Amino acid sequence: MITTVTVERKPIFLEFSAARALINVLQKHEELEFANTLCFVVMPDHLHWMMQLGTVHELSGTVQAMKSIISRKLGKTVFQTGFYDHAVRREEDIKNLARYIVANPLRAGLVSNINDYPHWDAVWM
Numbered sequence: 001m002i003t004t005v006t007v008e009r010k011p012i013f014l015e016f017s018a019a020r021a022l023i024n025v026l027q028k029h030e031e032l033e034f035a036n037t038l039c040f041v042v043m044p045d046h047l048h049w050m051m052q053l054g055t056v057h058e059l060s061g062t063v064q065a066m067k068s069i070i071s072r073k074l075g076k077t078v079f080q081t082g083f084y085d086h087a088v089r090r091e092e093d094i095k096n097l098a099r100y101i102v103a104n105p106l107r108a109g110l111v112s113n114i115n116d117y118p119h120w121d122a123v124w125m
Contacts, residue, residue, distance in 0.1 A: 001097060002049045002063055004083040011044035018074055019119045022047065025069045029054070034062045039098040039122035041105065047079075048101045050088070059085060098122050 006012050013019040019042045026049065029035045033054040040049045049066075053059060067079045088094055102125075105117040114120070 001086045002083055004079045005046045007077055007080055009045045012078055013042050014044045021073045022070050025066055039101055041101055042119035043104055050098055
């Protein structure tokens, strides 16, 4: 699981088109076999991304590629340097962690029903 924060925690992804551009980058990573996305949520100022590494890059290369591509698409540096990662060690933890990730907009008070938040997905949903 990866968490990465925007520069100065600016809410770049409040803009619908910016959030969708990031989601398109995550989808492209899947097509290019950089990562197999299990779930994600794009928050106004950060991204939570649960994925399995693909065959192309190691973790830092995969995350750096995502950050670089979205920065080029939006014409500015989007994410801070670095990221937080957490390896999920037990299979039974994956769905619970995915539920926790997807519920971020609820906990942040952005929506009262997760179905009202457009910037998330999970392979189990």
